[in-house]
Amino acid sequence: xxxxxxxxxxxxxxxxxxxxxxxxxxxxxxxxxxxxxxxxxxxxxxxxxxxxxxxxxxxxxxxxxxxxxxxxxxxxxxxxxxxxxxxxxxxxxxxxxxxxxxxxxxxxxxxxxxxxxxxxxxxxxxxxxxxxxxxxxxxxxxxxxxxxxxxxxxxxxxxxxxxxxxxxxxxxxxxxxxxxxxxxxxxxxxxxxxxxxxxxxxxxxxxxxxxxxxxxxxxxxxxxxxxxxxxxxxxxxxxxxxxxxxxxxxxxxxxxxxxxxxxxxxxxxxxxxxxxxxxxxxxxxxxxxxxxxxxxxxxxxxxxxxxxxxxxxxxxxxxxxxxxxxxxxxxxxxxxxxxxxxxxxxxxxxxxxxxxxxxxxxxxxxxxxxxxxxxxxxxxxxxxxxxxxxxxxxxxxxxxxxxxxxxxxxxxxxxxxxxxxxxxxxxxxxxxxxxxxxxxxxxxxxxxxxxxxxxxxxxxxxxxxxxxxxxxxxxxxxxxxxxxxxxxxxxxxxxxxxxxxxxxxxxxxxxxxxxxxxxxxxxxxxxxxxxxxxxxxxxxxxxxxxxxxxxxxxxxxxxxxxxxxxxxxxxxxxxxxxxxxxxxxxxxxxxxxxxxxxxxxxxxxxxxxxxxxxxxxxxxxxxxxxxxxxxxxxxxxxxxxxxxxxxxxxxxxxxxxxxxxxxxxxxxxxxxxxxxxxxxxxxxxxxxxxxxxxxxxxxxxxxxxxxxxxxxxx
Amino acid sequence: xxxxxxxxxxxxxxxxxxxxxxxxxxxxxxxxxxxxxxxxxxxxxxxxxxxxxxxxxxxxxxxxxxxxxxxxxxxxxxxxxxxxxxxxxxxxxxxxxxxxxxxxxxxxxxxxxxxxxxxxxxxxxxxxxxxxxxxxxxxxxxxxxxxx
Numbered sequence: 001x002x003x004x005x006x007x008x009x010x011x012x013x014x015x016x017x018x019x020x021x022x023x024x025x026x027x028x029x030x031x032x033x034x035x036x037x038x039x040x041x042x043x044x045x046x047x048x049x050x051x052x053x054x055x056x057x058x059x060x061x062x063x064x065x066x067x068x069x070x071x072x073x074x075x076x077x078x079x080x081x082x083x084x085x086x087x088x089x090x091x092x093x094x095x096x097x098x099x100x101x102x103x104x105x106x107x108x109x110x111x112x113x114x115x116x117x118x119x120x121x122x123x124x125x126x127x128x129x130x131x132x133x134x135x136x137x138x139x140x141x142x143x144x145x146x147x148x149x150x151x152x153x154x155x156x157x158x159x160x161x162x163x164x165x166x167x168x169x170x171x172x173x174x175x176x177x178x179x180x181x182x183x184x185x186x187x188x189x190x191x192x193x194x195x196x197x198x199x200x201x202x203x204x205x206x207x208x209x210x211x212x213x214x215x216x217x218x219x220x221x222x223x224x225x226x227x228x229x230x231x232x233x234x235x236x237x238x239x240x241x242x243x244x245x246x247x248x249x250x251x252x253x254x255x256x257x258x259x260x261x262x263x264x265x266x267x268x269x270x271x272x273x274x275x276x277x278x279x280x281x282x283x284x285x286x287x288x289x290x291x292x293x294x295x296x297x298x299x300x301x302x303x304x305x306x307x308x309x310x311x312x313x314x315x316x317x318x319x320x321x322x323x324x325x326x327x328x329x330x331x332x333x334x335x336x337x338x339x340x341x342x343x344x345x346x347x348x349x350x351x352x353x354x355x356x357x358x359x360x361x362x363x364x365x366x367x368x369x370x371x372x373x374x375x376x377x378x379x380x381x382x383x384x385x386x387x388x389x390x391x392x393x394x395x396x397x398x399x400x401x402x403x404x405x406x407x408x409x410x411x412x413x414x415x416x417x418x419x420x421x422x423x424x425x426x427x428x429x430x431x432x433x434x435x436x437x438x439x440x441x442x443x444x445x446x447x448x449x450x451x452x453x454x455x456x457x458x459x460x461x462x463x464x465x466x467x468x469x470x471x472x473x474x475x476x477x478x479x480x481x482x483x484x485x486x487x488x489x490x491x492x493x494x495x496x497x498x499x500x501x502x503x504x505x506x507x508x509x510x511x512x513x514x515x516x517x518x519x520x521x522x523x524x525x526x527x528x529x530x531x532x533x534x535x536x537x538x539x540x541x542x543x544x545x546x547x548x549x550x551x552x553x554x555x556x557x558x559x560x561x562x563x564x565x566x567x568x569x570x571x572x573x574x575x576x577x578x579x580x581x582x583x584x585x586x587x588x589x590x591x592x593x594x595x596x597x598x599x600x601x602x603x604x605x606x607x608x609x610x611x612x613x614x615x616x617x618x619x620x621x622x623x624x625x626x627x628x629x630x631x632x633x634x635x636x637x638x639x640x641x642x643x644x645x646x647x648x649x650x651x652x653x654x655x656x657x658x659x660x661x662x663x664x665x666x667x668x669x670x671x672x673x674x675x676x677x678x679x680x681x682x683x684x685x686x687x688x689x690x691x692x693x694x695x696x697x698x699x700x701x702x703x704x705x706x707x708x709x710x711x712x713x714x
Numbered sequence: 715x716x717x718x719x720x721x722x723x724x725x726x727x728x729x730x731x732x733x734x735x736x737x738x739x740x741x742x743x744x745x746x747x748x749x750x751x752x753x754x755x756x757x758x759x760x761x762x763x764x765x766x767x768x769x770x771x772x773x774x775x776x777x778x779x780x781x782x783x784x785x786x787x788x789x790x791x792x793x794x795x796x797x798x799x800x801x802x803x804x805x806x807x808x809x810x811x812x813x814x815x816x817x818x819x820x821x822x823x824x825x826x827x828x829x830x831x832x833x834x835x836x837x838x839x840x841x842x843x844x845x846x847x848x849x850x851x852x853x854x855x856x857x858x859x860x861x862x
Contacts (some may be wrong), residue, residue: 069809069845199805206810207801209748209788213811216747224742249731267742268751269734341752341760341811341844390750390811391844422753616805620850624808627846650757650842659836661848 002123003028004130007050008175022054022171023134025179027127029064029108029120048096048109049120051080051127053135057155057168059086062094064109065116066362067202068392069624070678071617072116074200078613079121082193083128083185084135086167087155093201098364098384109365109386112394112507114580114676117613121674129183137180138173139165188611197616202388213388214360217347219415223252225264226271227404227418228280229428232643233503235285237261245274254278255411262408268419287502287643292334295459295640298499299436302457303330307497308473310456311483314491319450323442327530331439331519332703335501335638336432336508337645339653342390343425344401348408349415354381355406360389362396370399375406393628394507395430398465426653427645430506431638433459437482437519447531448542452492454519456482458512459501473498477507481516481683486549486578487524487542503640509628510682513579517683518633518690521575522702525691535574535691536562548672552576552583552608559667560587560604567591570601571696575687582609582675586626586684588692589662595698597714600630600662605684608669609677618677619666625681626664631656633686634706634713660713717777721746722790732778736770737761739777740787748788748814752842759841762815763787769822769838788814797821800854808845816841816851824859 007026027049050062061080067073073093081091098109132152139157140147142165150159158164205211212218230237242254245263250270255262261280265271347358355377361367364384372379389396401420408416420428435458442451460475469476474496476483482494508514528538536557543550553576557563566572569591576585587604605622612618635654639646647653690701693711701709716729719736721744728743740746740763749772752760756774763772766783791798797817800806807813816839823830823838830838835852843851856862 069807071808199802200807202810203802203805203807204793204798206807206813207798207817208791208793209746209814210793211810212747213750215751218745218747267730267734267738269730269738269742273731273733339844341750341758341809341842343751388811389809391809393844419751422755620805620808620847623849624846627848628844630846649755650753651755655842655844656846656848657842658839658848658852661846664849 002126004127004179006175006177006179021175022052023131023174024050024052025127025131026050027123029123051084051131053131053167053171053174055168055171057087057090057166058092059084059090059167060092060094062096064096065120066095066109066111066364066386066389068111068362068389068396070116070621071200071614072111073202074198075117075614075617076120076124077201078193078198079124080128082191083125084132085152085154088193090155091201095386097386098368100380109363111362112397114679118581118674118676121611125185126183129185130179133180133183134174134177135167135170137177138170142173194613195615198614200617211388213342213390214347214358215342215345215390215419217358217387217417219347219349221414222347223264223266223412223414223416224268224271225262225404225408225416225418226268226275227260227262227420227424228275229260229424230282231427232282232284232287234287235259235643236283237280238283239281240278242278244277248274248277253411255408257407260404262404262418264408264412264416272421284643290502290643291641292639295434295499295501299434299457302497302499303436303438303455307455307457307495310474310479310496311492311494316451316491316493319491320442322444322450324445325443326440327443327527328438328440329523329526329702330436331522332436333434333515333518334636334704335434335503335640336632336636337426337429337638337647337653338391338393338395338508339426339650339655340389340391340393340395343422344420345418346402346405347415347417348405350406350409353377356383357402357406358385358387359402360387360396361402362389362392367399367402371402371406374399374403393509394511397507398430423648426648429638429645430504432508432514433461433501433505435515439519439523441527443527443530447527447533449489449527450491452489454482454494456494457497457499459503459505460498461505461507463498464505478512480511481513481577481579482520485520486546488545502643509625510579510679513577513679513683514629514632517575517577518686518704521577521684521687522690525573525687525694526700529694539576548608549576549578549583552585552606552669555667555669556585556587556604556606559606559665560589560602562587569696571692571694573688573691573693573695575684575691577683579680579683580676581673582607582677582680584622584680584684586688588685588688590692590696592693592696592698593714596710597712598693599714600660602662603664605664605681606667606669607677607680608672608675609680610670610672610674612668612670615668618668621677622666622681623664625679626685627656627661629682629685630660630689633689633704637705637708719777719780720782720784722785722787728777730777732776734777736763736765736772736775736777736780736785740772740785746787746789750811750815752812757842758812759819760812760815762818762841764818764822769819788818791817791821795821796858797824797854800858804850804854804857806847806850806854808847812841812843816843820851820855824855829859829861830855
């Protein structure tokens with residue numbers, strides 16, 4: 001349960017001009033894990049989201065959620081401003097630090113799982129509404145009229161007598177009041193900010209270069225370092241002669257550690273030159289012979305045996321009687337890297353037993369504890385500031401990119417920023433695991449799957465990062481999206497195996513949905529073709545139990561002009577998938593100038609996210625999610641050779657470019673419970689694209705990336 | 715070694731090795747952090763500047779090779795350049811990291827009143843945007859060049 005506390009006279013928070021005597025409300029929030037499951041209730045006193053109203057009328061919202069491009073530092077303020085009845089032009093946003101406020105521990109700050117808007121909608125609505133009530137009460141007190149006679153709109157409280165007062169002028173009075181409990185929230189129909197397409201508050205700072213990303217953090221006397229990690233995952237540094245680096249002008253120190261070293265210099269260039277001059281000897285460790293082929297051998301072997309049972313529904317035995325034909329197909333996807341535009345970096349300043357860190361992290365609250373534990377200081381002595389992130393996509397979690405900066409600052413006694421080169425970044429990711437799925441359907445006389453069997457083989461993220469999430473041999477983080485296809489499948493089985501990859505794994509935008517949607521939506525398209533039916537019509541007959549999903553599919557078909565045949569030589573492919581509480585359907589229309597080339601003509605997306613807080617933000621996230629998925633589907637592949645990642649830069653880990661991307665239209669549906677938005681646009685693209693290639697007369701692509709199947713952009 | 719370079723109309727003396735890329739002179743010596751580090755290989759375009767009036771990826775030109783050609787960075791655009799306004803009005807940026815490089819590439823494309831076609835935009839705008847904002851970049855370039 002959300003708690004709203006008046007901390008006006010005791011808060012000392014970043015950006016808060018408490019000396020001016022305005023109103024400051026602290027919001028206590030529940031704690032969620034990476035998949036949006038609530039793992040702890042809101043704890044009184046754990047605050048770091050604040051709504052502050054200054055006497056000059058400025059409304060400052062201090063947010064615990066971090067901005068990495070998903071627009072959360074615009075959409076969350078919209079939620080507060082709506083209930084506050086604020087003047088939107090007076091809204092200012094401050095990123096919260098992971099630091100105790102007045103001795104109170106900060107709330108959880110994990111930003112991921114497309115959950116910031118979903119889980120904060122209610123708490124921040126309450127915070128806004130509570131602040132509004134305090135403004136109204138302050139006005140009523142001043143005018144000696146009943147609270148019930150006053151109302152607030154656009155930053156002004158008014159009374160039917162004609163009296164009006166601005167929030168700014170009421171802020172000092174409101175600061176002395178006790179917040180009311182259980183303030184009523186607006187009806188959806190009365191919203192005027194939530195639901196209005198709104199320009200990002202950081203748009204100008206992004207366009208001018210004024211926005212401070214992690215890599216831009218400036219601290220007096222700052223040194224700059226770069227890190228070189230053991231190229232082989234699991235290897236160790238055996239020997240390192242620092243002399244060649246020390247001979248480079250500007251290099252100050254070479255710091256060898258167990259499995260990496262840092263070169264610290266007066267600037268990045270000498271640090272990089274110094275690092276390049278060294279000839280480290282690495283102890284290769286257990287993965288020295290690991291390779292894509294070796295991992296694939298493990299994957300294929302696992303595919304041949306039953307795995308741990310994740311889903312077993314229905315009565316396969318009696319259903320077998322109605323099976324007229326069996327159809328099976330095997331799909332495969334490779335390792336992927338996040339390739340955030342801003343390479344990994346962090347800045348640290350260790351002073352005695354105090355550690356100050358500036359880290360573009362998705363998980364500042366938790367990393368603060370990790371830092372305290374690892375560097376043996378008390379958590380209250382650790383302060384993590386969170387600058388803008390140049391993309392996150394799930395990569396900026398964990399200590400890996402923060403640790404070298406702290407180590408370097410400790411060694412130098414000065415603030416140090418450690419910037420990873422693109423090559424280090426790309427060869428030391430936390431990769432989206434490779435995955436294989438063998439799908440088998442027993443088809444009845446109308447071609448519908450009376451039996452559905454999915455054998456899924458995926459190296460486990462949970463086994464590496466959160467082992468307690470693995471239950472009976474099943475990693476839920478691998479099977480989400482395959483465990484409950486939104487089709488009428490009365491008899492379905494999903495079994496799962498998790499071979500060891502010897503590669504660090506992590507959360508890549510949309511996580512298992514990124515491959516499970518490709519597997520299932522490609523397979524359903526194949527089943528439709530087997531049955532000689534149109535892919536939309538076939539899905540329609542399989543989705544009677546899922547009206548909300550069917551409505552999204554139908555809308556996508558309508559917006560894409562599905563019922564009008566495409567021009568000769570064009571093909572359209574469709575896919576629909578639910579993830580992170582939202583349903584997204586996409587249609588890809590393309591032409592094939594040759595059997596080896598495609599030209600995208602049009603992308604259409606429909607998303608049902610329940611409540612659309614910032615429709616423009618939603619459009620941009622779905623558009624961007626589709627392009628992110630397009631890069632992966634066409635080009636994305638990280639290979640492993642001799643235990644190390646092969647691809648080192650954008651020349652071999654290619655991205656979709658301007659010339660590849662056709663017009664995209666995004667359509668939003670509302671009405672259900674609020675869903676996530678940053679990830680759900682990713683999963684349907686790859687299957688819709690593969691399905692479109694078939695529709696255009698091309699081959700069925702069952703293995704990504706598509707370019708490896710001999711099909712590239714025209 | 716000391717080099718003298720002209721950046722955004724001002725002459726600066728910097729004491730760096732001659733093989734230092736302009737990118738790091740701008741960022742580390744002059745504190746002009748609007749020019750971003752992305753790939754080190756001239757592929758991504760996050761570090762795009764104008765050098766002697768030519769769109770240039772600053773990670774690939776050393777300070778000694780820059781000579782006396784003037785460097786123009788995003789900071790010189792002033793904040794309300796038609797492209798910057800179009801970027802805001804069109805809600806182009808997501809994470810924003812690549813956008814200064816995108817804008818610098820686009821600035822040359824629309825210089826002298828040019829009205830780039832879609833084909834011109836496809837050809838010139840090869841900067842990578844990992845957030846996938848390409849369509850909004852295209853629209854903003856057309857808006858800033860008076861085509862919409």
